[in-house]
Amino acid sequence: MVQEATKPAAPPNTVTLTIDEREITVPKGTLLVEAAKSAGIDIPVFCYEPRLAPVGACRMCLVEIEKMPRLQTACTTPVADGMIVRTNAEKSRAAQSDVLGMLLANHPLDCPVCDKGGECPLQDTTFNYGPGISKFIEPKRTFPKPIPLSPLIALDRERCIMCYRCVRFQREIPGDEALTVIDRGSHSEIAVTEGRDFDSPFSGNTIELCPVGALTSIPFRFRARPWDLTKVPSVCDKCSVGCNLNVEYRNNAVLRLTAHPNPPVDDGWLCDHGRFTYDYVNDKNRIDRPLIRRNGQLVPATWDEALDLAAQRFRDTADRAGNDAVGGVISARATNEELYLFGKLFRGALGSQAVDHYPRTGSAIGPFGVDALHGSIEALERMGTIVLLGVDPLKEQPVLNLRLRKAAKNGARLVVVSPEANDLDPVAAHALRVPHAALPTLAATWANLIVTEGLHDAEFIGGRTAGLDRARATLVDFTVERAASVIGLSAELIAAVGRALAAQGPSALLFRRELSGTIDHAQWFAALNDLSLLIGATKEDGVFGGLVTQNNSQGAIDLGIAPEGDASPFGGKAPSALYLLGVDPLGDGRAEALDGVDFLVVQELFLTDTARRADVVFPAVSWAEKEGTYTNLERRVQRIRPAVRPPGEARPDWRVIRDLGKRLAPNGFAFTSPTAVWQELAAAVPAYGQLSYGALGRGGQQWALPHIGDGNGGGRFTFRSGDLEGGAGR
Amino acid sequence: MALAPETIAEIERIRAALPEARSALLPSLKAAQGERGWLPQETIKEVAEMLGLDPNPAYMLATFYTMLHTEPVGHYVLEVCRSLPCYLRGSDGVTEALRAELQPDEHGNSADGLFSLKIGECLGDCPHAPMMRVNDDFVGPLDAATIPETLAILRRRAEGGRVRGLMADPAAGPAPNEGPLTFSNAIQSLPLTRVRD
């Protein structure tokens, strides 16, 4: 009683209710099942999934609520003040047990052969809440099984309990309706239209969502029981989003990849490309020892022979033809540690500037003066307006596409400008077809429109930016009418969309860094810079950035693994000796990159066309076999961990670079682990110095952008269109 | 297997009358079914594409509603209600009598292809239980004893005109959309039956 008297008043927008004799306070609108979860009370569910809209299809979560005549589904009932809920009273227990009995009436007893067995919510829930013995003696419904819905996913209709999680996922998250339900009542089946595959790029998520073994992975089919697998949390290396996943292996073979939810990055989703691309790790044809060319043939060699030969020839070439005659190109998919060592090998040990990453990311210095995204992936959910210029995330950053759809669902107005049909068109407020070549004009036109009509936030522009007047002089020529004639869209449409951009609320501007065709990239970035300031994308709550494509493109930018001037080993004059790490110019149709190369060192997983031409081949290791960090498109540095051992004599890539460094420099390469490399890297790169290495392995950490325009007399954002020579007319 | 021009015009009319493409799906499928009495996969796909929708939800609707058929059906689709009121008034006897008379195959089609027998849920005509739906009309109350007579009336009626469905002559092409069959003429002659307007 005393406690009651001293109990602090509940904060506004919360409700207090009693679940199983425990009083809890949760935000208004919380669903009962979530409220119980927050208090540590388990309500069994099948169809409920927090990331999907509730449907109440499975009836598993029935609970007793005082003053309500019948049991209610906890997954669809929002909390109310003073509600008294019993989840474990006799009535709800009996209902839960009966529902399970009904769900199991047609569920086959094939758990021993089911791939879900051992990690199956139906199994677990039956153990916890179900009847020990079935009331049903009738024969179970049978279907031919399994039927492949696609090359990746098999459907077992007997096991399905019709929770619709898969159908709802496809409808709500990627929005592609790739699955559907046919027939009705007890005859309902999950299906796709005949003659069509379950062809969603996110289909693999349904395997994990399925609470029974109805949807299972075909590549993983019968490969191992869940309890046989060892899980190692890591980060996907297939694109720049950096979704977290578990590498699950047995007997040193990667058998499957599953989501390891890191909500700020991936919301717990994976795309099929990330989830199912792992066979190459187990491939028997991987290079498993160093090779050197003897009498025109690549023959196996010891590590010392190969390293000595490569180091010797690099040194000879540098001495003979100058330091820049030794060049190196490293894959943008390498870890930060490898990138750093690679840079140190060339700049430090060899004194060469001919070092680059591939595929090379075009520079996109934003208003912050650094080449990185302002804001975060998660912040996109809170945007009022999101402008996408020339980007199609479904193709290059699939899971980011899901986040943008979520943003649209949360009320963000999407403006999608792309040269061809974009997956986001149906959820966009405005979808414009504009060729790449016209994008700079369009951005400048919108900037001009906003400033001319005074639609911008005058306080922000006045207080925290500089150079608007100069920019205006240049922008003024970019009239809507002129844009209309260049782009081929109506002036009214361009003006209407431009005005929509200026609407209040947090805004995001995401753009393609490199446009195809002959583009003046200086004008492109100046226009983007100015448009972002005018729509407020650079404010604290905004998002602004050019999307990078590779899993560690951002790391390569941050660590400066790009040549100064025209010393690039690719595109410029080819060096005499070239070291390629995970790069295959012949396979990518860039044979000219090897013209004039006398001595080629290739570090690769497989004997690619380029490796076949090499003088020294080092075996590389895959991302599942090494340790290090990746920086994703939002500056988040995340740690990957080794799961399996590399084949044969293959050594982690950082060790190979270090051993070359040891042979080429008297000191500076005495690293004993990737962590040691990180420590030096963090000391050398200020942005990375702020990060805590421990946090990188637990969801990662974003490095902080410099503060600009904080209103305290510090730096201001600068308009850049005025810097362009010749102004308009370009 | 393209849709007939009249059907396309009808679907366009339906689409124009409704705010959402998805709302137009059901009436459009019904209109498309008029062509041959049932909906082949290609037709479902075609209708969905006409409306700018994914074929999957169209397939879902076509299989969900018992008035839409995704397999060939006879000229007459008989859907006997098996829900409680009809059951209590003897719907199982009616079903048995229909089965005995029609000898349907596993798809429910009679050997002559004139009838398709389906078992359905409540159609909301409980005052006339036990009842069945014959294409677009409700017939009831039925009596197991007079089923042969009822079927004979339906057979006689079919002889009069061109038929759709399984009995249709493929060489003759799709039958014209006759619109819903009406039983206004047959009402009086059907023993112990009543057709709701």
Added chain:
Amino acid sequence: MASFLHGLRAYAKGFATTLGSAFKKPITVQYPEYKTPVQTRFRGKHMLMRYDNGLERCIGCSLCAIFCPAQAIYVEAAENTDDNRRSPGERYAERYEINMIRCIYCGYCQEACPTEAIVLGHEYAFSDYTREALIYTKDMLLVPDPRKATVGAGAD
């Protein structure tokens, strides 16, 4: 004197026992020429059973392996196809190995098995010269196909 007689009596008693036993039926047997019969529920070498139609009972579910307290069982499963049907249903054991020197013959595998595929038999003599030879593979464990007249390899 009395003590001498006392000692003599002890000798006589002892020899009487020996002499008495010499004419009893021996309880030991001449192993390996003769073997004592084992009890019905004796747990010896494992056998992987088949159905009468020759299909393997084992479905490769690995429940034996997870139950095994000595971690002596290794299973890898694969999918039956129409051309290569090894067991009823979808799944069969592609590899099935038991490390006989790790095994403690507790019989838990037999209890865990949902299809009564693994059964501990009565054979107990399988010593060998290397540890590797005592990792029994599936062909050594599988009983012969009852439909085939000839006895398969590895069958006992």
